[in-house]
Amino acid sequence: xxxxxxxxxxxxAAQQQNLDTxxxxxxxxxxxxxxxxxxxxxxxxxxxxxxxxxVALGAHxxxxxxxxxxxxxxxxxxxxxxxxxxxxxxxxxxxxxxDGQFARSADGTLRNARDARLEGIxxxxxxxxxxxxxxxxxxxxxxxxxxxxxxxxxxxFPAPDRLRAVDGALFEATRESGKPREIVPGSDNGPKLRxxxxxxxxxxxxxxxxxxxxxxxxxxxxxxxxxxxxxxxRIANNLQRG
Amino acid sequence: MDGIAxxxxxxxxxxxxxxxxxxxxxxxxxxxxxxxxxxxFLTPLxxxxxxxxxxxxxxxxxxxxxxxxxxxxIAEMIDVLAAERSFESAQKVVSTIDKSREKAAQAAxxx
Numbered sequence: 001x002x003x004x005x006x007x008x009x010x011x012x013a014a015q016q017q018n019l020d021t022x023x024x025x026x027x028x029x030x031x032x033x034x035x036x037x038x039x040x041x042x043x044x045x046x047x048x049x050x051x052x053x054x055v056a057l058g059a060h061x062x063x064x065x066x067x068x069x070x071x072x073x074x075x076x077x078x079x080x081x082x083x084x085x086x087x088x089x090x091x092x093x094x095x096x097x098x099d100g101q102f103a104r105s106a107d108g109t110l111r112n113a114r115d116a117r118l119e120g121i122x123x124x125x126x127x128x129x130x131x132x133x134x135x136x137x138x139x140x141x142x143x144x145x146x147x148x149x150x151x152x153x154x155x156x157f158p159a160p161d162r163l164r165a166v167d168g169a170l171f172e173a174t175r176e177s178g179k180p181r182e183i184v185p186g187s188d189n190g191p192k193l194r195x196x197x198x199x200x201x202x203x204x205x206x207x208x209x210x211x212x213x214x215x216x217x218x219x220x221x222x223x224x225x226x227x228x229x230x231x232x233x234r235i236a237n238n239l240q241r242g
Numbered sequence: 243m244d245g246i247a248x249x250x251x252x253x254x255x256x257x258x259x260x261x262x263x264x265x266x267x268x269x270x271x272x273x274x275x276x277x278x279x280x281x282x283f284l285t286p287l288x289x290x291x292x293x294x295x296x297x298x299x300x301x302x303x304x305x306x307x308x309x310x311x312x313x314x315x316i317a318e319m320i321d322v323l324a325a326e327r328s329f330e331s332a333q334k335v336v337s338t339i340d341k342s343r344e345k346a347a348q349a350a351x352x353x
Contacts, residue, residue: 004257004264011268018271041272049295051265054272218270221315225264228326232260235333236253 003052004232008225010053014041015219017056022211024059025203033099033169034201035061036208061171063160066098066202068194075102075110077132078199081191083154083183084171087116094119096155096180098199099169104130114167121150132195135186154191155180249335251288255280256329258291263321266313274298275311 018039025036037059044052068078077100079085084096095116102110102118108125110118123130127140127149136152157163158178163171173180185191262280269275277296282289296312 004261007261007268008264011264011270014268014271039271041269041275043269043272043275050293051269051278053265054268215271218267218315221267221270221319222264224319225260225267225322228260228322229264231326232257232329235330239333239336 003050005226005229007051007053008222008229010044010055011222012219012226014039014054014056015215015222018215019212019219021059022208022215026205026208026212028168029201029203029205029208031099031168031201032101032198033066033097034203035063035066035098035165035169036201036203037061037165060161061163061165062202064202066199068197069200071101071196071198073101073103073196073198075104075130076100076196076198077102077152078194078197079154079185079191080194081185082160083156083185083191084160084180086119086153086155086180087112087170088119089114089116094173094180095166096157096163096171096173097169100198114170116170118152121152124149132193133186134192134194136184136193151184152193153182154185156183157181245339246336248288249332249339251290252332253329253336255282255289255291256325256332258293259325260322260329262293263318263325267315267318267322269311270313270315270318272311275313277312 018041021037021039028034028036039059040057041054042057044055046052063082065081068080077085079098079100084098085100087095087097089095097112099112102112104123105111105117108122110121110123112118121138123138123140124142126142128142130138130140132138132152136154137148138150138152139146140149157173157180159176162174162176162178164174164177166172183190185193259280262278265278276298279294279296280291281294282291284290
């Protein structure tokens, strides 16, 4: 009965963690470029293949493409395909994101809402307007004509699901994710940049709600298992009285 | 034939059945989990129960979806309830046999 009690309790604990992850996804369903996570589980096995319940291994980020939506922002960009924008924050740290909400700052760099700048692009102060082509080339219109002033490159990782989420839609490279590799957008099978668009979070609310229902029911079923094990212990104790 | 030992073996079997059902329920979300089944056998000494692992669920692999592991939560819940009740009835049998023996012992004393 101890085994049943423990297995059922481990199931409750795992579903609790599952629910935490789903709630986190749901809370960020409206965050541009956000990537939802999923909890992974493994069976606890004692020597001799006897199961002892389950354990939650932790959440891993799911990098599925989010929907692209038109956006009125001055310098909104979306990545259609794999890859990340490379940002540099105020400490010189490299951060990676798929959130392309940028705005031109006083020094001509493109910065996100947290003041991290997009690497490699500086728009001259006399520029009238700028646009980004699918291959990342930044076309700037001046009073005397249009010129390409640079190209936005994307970063790709050997194991993107091992990146560490630092804040919302920002990620940091880790030893497990590998070193970033620069890719030029716009090739036939590669990623393309979409100017005037943003990538929505890849969390769908309906799916998350269904996951909540499933997690809640699984929690409930495991709670019943705890109750049953407890009840059986009580019955066993009654043997003594005869 | 010892009735108490028989009923006792039924209690052990019911306990194993509960353990197996809770194990399956705990792993209802575990990818690649192989369901456990408890199989009972009648032996001259009562009921004997063995745990068996089901084969991994086969089939095509689709990206972006997780394979279900074959655990049916409703069936497992019913097993939990059934195990609890059969444990209870086996315990009643043990107690009844015990009581009747107690009576017999008292009768022998009186006589």
